Amino acid sequence: MGKVLNVGVIGLGDMANAHRRMIKELEQLNIIALCDVNKDLLGKVANDENVDKDKQYTDMEALIADSSVDAVISIVPNHLHAKVLELCIKHQKPIMAEKPFTLNFDEAEYLAKLYEKQPILCMVGFSYRYIPSFRYAKELIKENTIGQVRHIAVRYLQSFGAPIYEVPYVWRFNKSVTGTGVLGDLGAHMIDSARYLIGEFRSVASLMETFVHERKDPITGEMKKVDVDDYASFQAILENGVIGNFISTRNAVGSGNQHEVTIYGDLGTIHVNCERPTEIDICIKEETDQALIFRTKAVSEKYQRQQLEDFVALLTNNSSSDIPTFFDGYQNQKVLEYIIQSSQTGKTVTID
Numbered sequence: 001m002g003k004v005l006n007v008g009v010i011g012l013g014d015m016a017n018a019h020r021r022m023i024k025e026l027e028q029l030n031i032i033a034l035c036d037v038n039k040d041l042l043g044k045v046a047n048d049e050n051v052d053k054d055k056q057y058t059d060m061e062a063l064i065a066d067s068s069v070d071a072v073i074s075i076v077p078n079h080l081h082a083k084v085l086e087l088c089i090k091h092q093k094p095i096m097a098e099k100p101f102t103l104n105f106d107e108a109e110y111l112a113k114l115y116e117k118q119p120i121l122c123m124v125g126f127s128y129r130y131i132p133s134f135r136y137a138k139e140l141i142k143e144n145t146i147g148q149v150r151h152i153a154v155r156y157l158q159s160f161g162a163p164i165y166e167v168p169y170v171w172r173f174n175k176s177v178t179g180t181g182v183l184g185d186l187g188a189h190m191i192d193s194a195r196y197l198i199g200e201f202r203s204v205a206s207l208m209e210t211f212v213h214e215r216k217d218p219i220t221g222e223m224k225k226v227d228v229d230d231y232a233s234f235q236a237i238l239e240n241g242v243i244g245n246f247i248s249t250r251n252a253v254g255s256g257n258q259h260e261v262t263i264y265g266d267l268g269t270i271h272v273n274c275e276r277p278t279e280i281d282i283c284i285k286e287e288t289d290q291a292l293i294f295r296t297k298a299v300s301e302k303y304q305r306q307q308l309e310d311f312v313a314l315l316t317n318n319s320s321s322d323i324p325t326f327f328d329g330y331q332n333q334k335v336l337e338y339i340i341q342s343s344q345t346g347k348t349v350t351i352d
Contacts, residue, residue: 073311204342334351
C-alpha cells in the first residue's frame with residue numbers, strides 16, 4: 001500500500017461530499033484536518049470524519065501551514081481558488097485544486113509567476129479525464145483508429161438554470177464570486193476535454209448570452225441582477241488544424257449532466273457521453289463488407305481510474321502525462337479569457 005498520506009480538506013459544501021467519498025475509497029489517503037468558515041458544518045463533518053478539535057480550522061492558511069498535513073484538497077468557491085493556490089505555493093504544500101483554475105486570467109498570470117519561482121505538486125480537478133469512455137477514446141485516437149482527426153463537437157448541457165425551475169439567486173450567478181457563469185462552470189470542462197483528446201487551442205470565436213437577467217434572493221425576497229452568462233458557444237481551431245464546435249448552457253430543459261464529445265476522423269467517428277461512462281459509440285469500417293454505422297461497445301474495466309488515484313500518484317512520484325496539473329489549469333484559464341474577449345469584441349481571437 002505504501003505510505004498513508006494525511007490530507008486536509010478546505011471547503012465542506014456539497015461538492016466536498018463527493019471528494020470525501022473518493023478519499024474513503026483509497027487506503028493511501030487519510031483526512032486529518034478540515035477547514036470551513038461555517039462552524040456548525042465544520043463540527044458536523046469533523047464528527048463524521050473523526051477529526052480532532054485542534055485540526056478543525058476556520059482559517060485556510062492555518063490548515064495549509066500545518067506540518068502534519070501532507071497535502072490539501074480544496075473545494076472552495078471560485079473567488080477563493082487563487083488564494084488557496086497562493087498559500088500552498090507560499091507554504092510549499094501539494095494541492096488538488098478545483099476548476100476553474102482562478103476567477104480570471106489576471107489571477108492565473110500572478111500565480112504562474114509565483115509558481116515559476118516556487119513550484120509545487122498541483123493537480124486540477126478536471127474530472128472528465130476519469131470517465132472510462134473518455135480515456136478509451138483518447139487511446140483510440142492515439143492508435144489512429146479513426147485516421148486523421150478533422151473536427152470535434154463538444155456539448156455540455158444542464159437544465160437547472162431554466163426559468164421553469166425558478167432557481168433563486170445563488171453565488172453561481174454572482175460575477176464577483178464565480179467569475180463567469182456557464183463558461184467557467186461547464187465550459188472549463190469542455191476546454192479540458194478538447195485539450196485532453198486533441199491538443200492546444202490556437203484560436204476562438206465565441207458568443208455568450210444571459211437568458212434570465214434577474215433572480216430572487218432567497219433571504220430578502222428581492223430580485224437581484226444576474227451578471228454572468230447562461231449560454232456560451234464558440235468555434236475553435238486546435239492543434240494540427242482540428243476544428244472544434246462547442247456549446248454549453250444550464251438552460252437546456254430535459255438535460256441532466258450531458259457532457260458529450262464527438263470526434264470525426266478520415267476513417268470514422270467516435271462519440272462519448274459522460275452519462276454513459278462505460279460505453280462508447282464508434283463508426284468505423286471493421287470488415288470489407290461492413291456498412292459504416294455506429295455501434296455501441298462496452299469499455300473495458302482497465303480504463304476505470306478514480307480521480308484521486310492520480311493525486312496519490314502525483315504525490316508519490318508515479319504520475320503520468322495525463323494528470324491535469326498546474327499548467328493545465330493555467331492553459332484552461334487562458335482559453336476562457338480569450339473566449340470572453342472574443343464574445344466582447346465579436347472577433348476571432350488568436351491564442352498565443
